[in-house]
Amino acid sequence: MNYKEAYKKIGPEQFFMITILFVNAGNYLYNLLLGRILGPAQFADAAILITFLLGLSFVGMTFQVVTARYAVLFEDEILNQFLKFIFKNALAFGLLFGFLVIVFNQQLQQIFHTKTALMFVIFGVSLPLYFVMSINRGLFQGKNNLKSLSKTYYFEMLCRLILTIAIILLFPSIQSSLVIAFGILISLIFGLIPFQKSILNKDNSNQNEQLDTKPIITFFALTAFYELTQIIINNSDILLVKHYFNNEQAGLYASLALIGRVVYYVAWMFVMLLLPKVIQLKKDGADTLPILLKYVFYIVLVSAIIVLGTFLFPELVVKIMFGEKYLPIAFLLWKYALATSIFAVANIFAYYFLSINEYVPVLISAILGLTQIILIVLFHKSLEQVVTMQIIAMIILLAFQLSYFLINRNIKVKRPLN
Numbered sequence: 001m002n003y004k005e006a007y008k009k010i011g012p013e014q015f016f017m018i019t020i021l022f023v024n025a026g027n028y029l030y031n032l033l034l035g036r037i038l039g040p041a042q043f044a045d046a047a048i049l050i051t052f053l054l055g056l057s058f059v060g061m062t063f064q065v066v067t068a069r070y071a072v073l074f075e076d077e078i079l080n081q082f083l084k085f086i087f088k089n090a091l092a093f094g095l096l097f098g099f100l101v102i103v104f105n106q107q108l109q110q111i112f113h114t115k116t117a118l119m120f121v122i123f124g125v126s127l128p129l130y131f132v133m134s135i136n137r138g139l140f141q142g143k144n145n146l147k148s149l150s151k152t153y154y155f156e157m158l159c160r161l162i163l164t165i166a167i168i169l170l171f172p173s174i175q176s177s178l179v180i181a182f183g184i185l186i187s188l189i190f191g192l193i194p195f196q197k198s199i200l201n202k203d204n205s206n207q208n209e210q211l212d213t214k215p216i217i218t219f220f221a222l223t224a225f226y227e228l229t230q231i232i233i234n235n236s237d238i239l240l241v242k243h244y245f246n247n248e249q250a251g252l253y254a255s256l257a258l259i260g261r262v263v264y265y266v267a268w269m270f271v272m273l274l275l276p277k278v279i280q281l282k283k284d285g286a287d288t289l290p291i292l293l294k295y296v297f298y299i300v301l302v303s304a305i306i307v308l309g310t311f312l313f314p315e316l317v318v319k320i321m322f323g324e325k326y327l328p329i330a331f332l333l334w335k336y337a338l339a340t341s342i343f344a345v346a347n348i349f350a351y352y353f354l355s356i357n358e359y360v361p362v363l364i365s366a367i368l369g370l371t372q373i374i375l376i377v378l379f380h381k382s383l384e385q386v387v388t389m390q391i392i393a394m395i396i397l398l399a400f401q402l403s404y405f406l407i408n409r410n411i412k413v414k415r416p417l418n
Contacts, residue, residue: 012144012145012146012147013146013273015146015147015150016146016147016149016150016269016272016273017269017273019150019153019154020150020153020265020268020269020272021266021269022154023153023154023157024262024265024266024269026157026158026161027157027161027265028258028262028321029161030157030160030161030164030165031050031258032258032321032322033165034046034164034165034168034176034180035251035254035255035258035321035322035323035326036322036323037165037168037169038168038176039251039325040247040248040251040252040255040325040326042176042251043251043254043255044242044247044248044250044251044254045114045115045119045176045177046176046177046180047238047242047250047251047254047258048112048114048177048239048242049119049123049177049180049181049184050180050254050258051235051238051239051254052123053184054234054235056127056130057130059097059224059227059228059231060130060131060133060134061134061227061230062134062220062223062224062227063086063090063093063131063134063135063138064134064135064137064138064141065138065223065227065275065354066086066138066216066219066220066223067083067086067134067135067137067138067139067141067142068138068139068141068142068275068276068279069142069219069275069276069279069355070082070086070142070216071138071139071141071142071143072142072276072279072280072283073279073283078211080198080201081210081211082211082216083135083139083198083199083201085211085213085216086135086216087132087135087199087200090131090132090134090135091128091131091132093131094127094128094129094130094131094132095127095128097124097127098124098125098126098127098128099124100124101120101121101123101124101127102120102121102124102125104120105117105118105120105121105124108120111243112239112242112243113242113247114177115175115177116175116177116178118178118181119175119177119178119180119181120181122178122181122182122184122185123181123184123185125185126181126184126185126188129185129188129189129191129192130188132192132199133152133156133188133191133192135199136152136192136195136196136199137149137152139196139198139199140152140196141272141275141276142276144276148194151193151194152191152192152193152194153191155190155191155193156187156188156190156191157187158190159183159186159187159189159190159191160183160184160186160187163182163183163186163187164179164180164182164183167179167182167183219357222354222359222362223354225362225366226350226354226362226365226366228366228369229362229365229366229368229369230347230365230369232369232370232372232373233343233365233368233369233372233393234261234264236369236372236373236376237253237257237372237376237386237390238250238253238254238257240373240376240377240380240386241253241254241380241383241386244380245380245383249383252326252328252329252383253329253383253386255318255321255322255326255329256329256332256333256336256383256387257336259310259317259318259321259322259333259336259337260310260333260336260337260339260340261340262306262337263302263303263306263307263337263340263341263344264340264343264344264347266299266302266344267299267302267303267344267345267347267348270295270298270299270348271295271347271348271351273295274291274292274295274348274351274352274355275351275355277291278291278292278352278355278356279355282355282356288352288356289409292348292349292352295348296345296348296349299344299345299348300345303337303341303344303345304341306337306341307334307337307338307341310333310334310337311334314330314331314333314334315327315330317330317333318330318333329383331384332383332384332387335384335387335388335391336387336390338391339387339390339391339394340394342391342394342395342397342398343394343397343398345398346365346394346397346398346401346402349361349401349402349404349405350362350365350401353404353405358408360404361400361401361404364397364400364401364404365397365401368393368394368396368397368400371393371396372389372390372393372394375389375390375392375393376389376390
């Protein structure tokens with residue numbers, strides 16, 4: 001009885017935050033177990049698929065953000081037309097990208113020096129599922145149905161964790177990268193639970209109002225462009241290190257990235273909560289600044305704690321998470337966490353502006369994303385130098401985002417006085 005009463009007292013937002021923390025912990029456990037079981041060299045191959053999955057998640061976020069936005073703005077007949085429109089396009093994108101990955105599986109194997117190309121074929125098959133899952137989550141997010149949204153994350157994470165680790169331990173002779181790719185495919189099916197049938201319902205309304213797709217396509221294109229910059233910023237370093245360094249070094253760096261990115265995973269949780277609230281406040285004509293500052297404070301606080309912890313106890317963190325084999329990378333942990341923290345703060349400003357139709361920060365992020373690649377390509381004598389280049393790029397990115405925010409805010413404050 002007490003358990004049921006306590007459960008009822010937990011609000012949807014608190015439940016979602018607990019869920020994301022649990023899911024992130026599960027995803028971390030998944031990566032940590034893979035790192036310990038496989039060792040640095042084999043983990044380098046696994047890290048490629050994990051990185052591809054992270055890249056896919058940011059592409060999928062385009063569909064999720066767009067669906068969440070218009071689930072807030074649209075209702076009834078227009079919402080049904082929108083869901084039909086976005087589902088058709090999501091499926092088309094998923095089939096296209098999946099086809100490309102499958103067709104170029106041999107080339108991907110050569111570029112990233114993996115032991116097998118079949119892992120990319122299995123991964124390509126999973127792409128349409130992910131885009132459909134993203135729409136399902138976006139609709140839950142926009143309607144503020146956070147408990148159902150949470151369940152989709154629970155089922156996806158638990159399936160991937162349990163299935164992948166069990167097969168690797170029970171059938172060690174099977175190529176680990178194939179097991180990981182298969183685990184991703186099956187977990188995406190479970191990530192569709194619970195599924196909203198309204199996404200598939202045929203629009204049989206009288207259509208007294210016609211859906212204006214032009215602003216949707218414009219917002220989608222801008223969001224997709226921004227998400228592309230997220231792929232570049234978040235994943236280019238691992239791919240470049242895999243290209244420029246041997247498997248041992250690449251595996252060490254992959255473990256560094258997975259530990260250091262805990263800041264971004266926590267920040268992403270606040271972005272998920274921020275988006276629909278800002279859109280709703282703007283729709284109602286209310287001030288959106290307080291909610292932004294609230295989440296920026298949370299991210300800065302969490303980031304400071306994580307960076308300080310990785311600075312004071314780097315070897316302890318690496319030992320606990322990956323084991324002694326990965327200790328050579330411990331000295332870089334706090335620096336990578338710092339780079340990720342700066343990016344997390346800059347990123348929440350970018351999503352804030354995206355939700356209120358301010359698109360200049362999107363262009364800024366694109367330029368800085370490309371700058372990070374250029375810096376790493378030019379300066380990669382050591383893993384430390386790679387991390388230093390990221391810190392430089394992220395500092396410049398945050399400086400631009402803050403400058404734009406302050407200038408934009410000052411203009412809006414002064415305007416009524418003139």
